[in-house]
Amino acid sequence: MEELLRISTGVPGLDMVLNGGLLAQRSYLIRGGPGTGKTTLGLHCLAAMPKNKRTLFLGLSEPVERIVRDAQAQGLDLSDVAWCDLTTSKDAFFEGESYDIFSPAEVERKPMTQQIIRMIEQVKPACVLIDSLTQLRYLSANSYDFRKQTLALIKYLNDQGATVLATSETSIEAPDDDVQFIVDGILEVDFQHGAATRRNEGRGFAGRGITAVKFRGSNFAPGRHELLIGDHGVQVFPRLVPAEHGQRFIAETISSGIDELDRITHGGLHRGTVTVITGPSGVGKTTLAVHYMKEAAKRGERSVIFSFDEGLATLIHRSESVGIPMQMMLADGILQTIAVEPLSMSADQFAHLVRQKVEHEQVRVVLIDSVRGYGLSVRGEDLVLHLHALCGYLKNMGVTVLLNDETDAIMDQAFHPTSVGVSYLASGVIYLRYVAIDNRLCRALGVLKIRTSDFENTQHEFQITRHGIVIGAALQSGTHGLLPGIPRMSRASEQQ
Amino acid sequence: MPHIALLENNSSNLKLMVEALIPAGFEVNGFREVSELLAALGSAHFDAALLDAAGIGAEFTDACSGLREHGVPFIVVVAARGSIDNEQALRQGSAGSLERPLSIRGMINVLHSLSDLSKTWQQSS
Numbered sequence: 182m183e184e185l186l187r188i189s190t191g192v193p194g195l196d197m198v199l200n201g202g203l204l205a206q207r208s209y210l211i212r213g214g215p216g217t218g219k220t221t222l223g224l225h226c227l228a229a230m231p232k233n234k235r236t237l238f239l240g241l242s243e244p245v246e247r248i249v250r251d252a253q254a255q256g257l258d259l260s261d262v263a264w265c266d267l268t269t270s271k272d273a274f275f276e277g278e279s280y281d282i283f284s285p286a287e288v289e290r291k292p293m294t295q296q297i298i299r300m301i302e303q304v305k306p307a308c309v310l311i312d313s314l315t316q317l318r319y320l321s322a323n324s325y326d327f328r329k330q331t332l333a334l335i336k337y338l339n340d341q342g343a344t345v346l347a348t349s350e351t352s353i354e355a356p357d358d359d360v361q362f363i364v365d366g367i368l369e370v371d372f373q374h375g376a377a378t379r380r381n382e383g384r385g386f387a388g389r390g391i392t393a394v395k396f397r398g399s400n401f402a403p404g405r406h407e408l409l410i411g412d413h414g415v416q417v418f419p420r421l422v423p424a425e426h427g428q429r430f431i432a433e434t435i436s437s438g439i440d441e442l443d444r445i446t447h448g449g450l451h452r453g454t455v456t457v458i459t460g461p462s463g464v465g466k467t468t469l470a471v472h473y474m475k476e477a478a479k480r481g482e483r484s485v486i487f488s489f490d491e492g493l494a495t496l497i498h499r500s501e502s503v504g505i506p507m508q509m510m511l512a513d514g515i516l517q518t519i520a521v522e523p524l525s526m527s528a529d530q531f532a533h534l535v536r537q538k539v540e541h542e543q544v545r546v547v548l549i550d551s552v553r554g555y556g557l558s559v560r561g562e563d564l565v566l567h568l569h570a571l572c573g574y575l576k577n578m579g580v581t582v583l584l585n586d587e588t589d590a591i592m593d594q595a596f597h598p599t600s601v602g603v604s605y606l607a608s609g610v611i612y613l614r615y616v617a618i619d620n621r622l623c624r625a626l627g628v629l630k631i632r633t634s635d636f637e638n639t640q641h642e643f644q645i646t647r648h649g650i651v652i653g654a655a656l657q658s659g660t661h662g663l664l665p666g667i668p669r670m671s672r673a674s675e676q677q
Numbered sequence: 678m679p680h681i682a683l684l685e686n687n688s689s690n691l692k693l694m695v696e697a698l699i700p701a702g703f704e705v706n707g708f709r710e711v712s713e714l715l716a717a718l719g720s721a722h723f724d725a726a727l728l729d730a731a732g733i734g735a736e737f738t739d740a741c742s743g744l745r746e747h748g749v750p751f752i753v754v755v756a757a758r759g760s761i762d763n764e765q766a767l768r769q770g771s772a773g774s775l776e777r778p779l780s781i782r783g784m785i786n787v788l789h790s791l792s793d794l795s796k797t798w799q800q801s802s
Contacts, residue, residue: 278688281778283781287780287781
């Protein structure tokens with residue numbers, strides 16, 4: 182079967198959603214409410230056409246000069262676009278009387294059609310953007326007439342070899358269901374407002390999204406994908422589907438560089454697995470995770486720390502003070518630390534950033550510090566679902582993932598290994614906690630699970646020294662109540 | 678070439694009607710006031726007339742009687758909820774009425790029919 186020619190939308194993320202781009206010489210509807218970015222998205226498509234192809238913009242809604250100015254401000258090169266301004270002249274405002282003897286369809290459609298035909302014949306465009314189709318509706322006698330005219334226009338343009346993009350303003354007053362049947366593809370753009378909640382620290386959120394709802398002749402990534410309009414135009418962040426990604430890797434263990442910990446975990450963590458390091462604030466989760474990165478650096482493997490909570494300067498200072506040469510690792514580029522502001526970066530954007538690090542910079546160990554900070558970026562959506570997708574992707578790519586999970590209780594009778602039920606995502610759970618022994622507050626480390634190998638199931642005291650983490654022997658046998666954090670001598674030990 | 682009198686007090690409407698009728702083979706004179714139409718009836722021959730009832734008011738009757746006196750068949754444009762309806766137009770001697778918005782093709786066809794009718798009357802008299 183002959184493969185259909187694809188054209189880029191000019192937005193790499195959207196091309197990924199569309200399985201490589203739009204199919205040439207087909208018709209597409211970009212529909213959405215006001216301010217969702219329909220025109221901007223269409224202009225990206227025009228700008229992305231090869232330089233030897235001409236494109237045409239048919240403006241029916243907004244004055245062309247304003248559109249050009251806005252597009253230039255976003256750095257879009259539209260020098261090969263032919264502009265056809267079909268909007269009402271401002272003179273109409275000054276005309277004393279407007280006509281009402283004939284319908285607009287009778288008066289304005291014919292000259293407009295003639296102007297469009299003239300432009301098409303003159304420009305011979307490879308791609309046409311009609312902005313917007315809604316205006317054409319007002320030039321039709323009725324909905325049947327509109328459908329007939331639209332179908333005829335699209336067919337004419339396709340026959341001339343053009344790919345047709347048309348924007349459509351969705352509203353209750355002027356539904357565009359009829360056009361949706363006509364076109365080959367539909368992209369829906371929206372603007373969602375989220376309420377201020379405790380989870381997003383009372384700031385609320387607002388964000389654009391794009392959904393491909395129809396694409397004849399091609400597969401596409403379903404669901405809503407984040408859409409961002411910034412100083413450099415449109416960006417789309419496709420929702421991560423782990424099954425679509427993967428690469429071969431050796432399922433070997435990777436060392437922490439701490440002999441006792443490697444012994445407890447029977448050789449270390451397995452490559453391409455997720456390990457949750459859980460514990461209360463300040464117990465040493467990040468320090469422990471960074472040890473794995475130090476060892477990765479020795480093997481020449483790149484690591485990245487995504488820090489949602491802690492300032493980078495603090496992280497560097499703290500690591501240096503326990504013998505981890507973070508400054509040097511950063512300078513060598515073997516380690517990257519990225520401070521993520523979760524309230525201004527969505528989960529899809531974050532996943533995109535992670536993908537860049539893995540696929541373009543060959544990062545092999547990733548620390549997400551912390552799960553709670555990451556949770557803010559999902560903006561009220563299901564945290565576990567997003568984390569599941571992200572971790573699934575990283576596992577498929579052979580990346581070793583460390584998730585720092587802060588538990589609330591410093592010392593508690595009830596032992597909660599993780600804060601938000603993420604332990605099922607993990608192949609391994611290492612817990613750190615405080616225990617009181619002989620009126621002394623100690624740090625303890627234990628392993629709750631490692632799916633890929635056996636492990637030692639005793640708790641060990643551990644210390645953070647200026648030479649790094651030191652893990653001692655198993656906590657005194659003959660005690661019980663270690664998990665609640667307040668150990669007591671067992672009866673047998675007392676009798677001895 | 679049929680000669681048509683148009684009575685239309687909206688200049689934009691009048692311009693569009695003239696632009697539609699001339700390419701269709703009519704000679705057209707447009708009037709924005711009833712007095713202008715009545716004056717022209719004394720000096721020129723018209724085969725048919727089209728009156729837009731909107732905005733004419735009480736002078737509508739004068740315009741109709743003037744056309745009747747000069748034997749010019751005419752048709753009236755009425756609005757769906759206008760003050761002058763089809764029945765009133767017929768009572769004033771109109772050959773019929775057209776409801777706005779008009780179809781350009783429909784308007785041309787009606788005026789051709791009226792002009793033909795007018796010619797037949799002239800030949801028979």
